[in-house]
Amino acid sequence: YTQTVEFEELGFLYKFFYIYPTFACFRLRMFIGMGLAECVCQMSGLGAYPVCCQPVPGLGPRDYKTVEKL
Numbered sequence: 001y002t003q004t005v006e007f008e009e010l011g012f013l014y015k016f017f018y019i020y021p022t023f024a025c026f027r028l029r030m031f032i033g034m035g036l037a038e039c040v041c042q043m044s045g046l047g048a049y050p051v052c053c054q055p056v057p058g059l060g061p062r063d064y065k066t067v068e069k070l
Helices: 012-043 064-069
Strands: none
16 A cells, blocks of 8 residues: 555655554554563573572672682
8 A cells, every 4th residue: 555656645744653653553563572571481490590699679789709700
């Protein structure tokens, strides 16, 4: 539809309000996929820091000296 002459003859506002929701829908689909993938990784026990660093959820590691030794 966007490649037709009819679409080219329409005004800027119509084109903008036609393309923006379409783009937002595809972008939202990617964000949902990334969020679900992150949830799966967290639920399976995968994390950014090993257990020896004593990580705290949302705060990162507590034992920074162990992180530096890794």
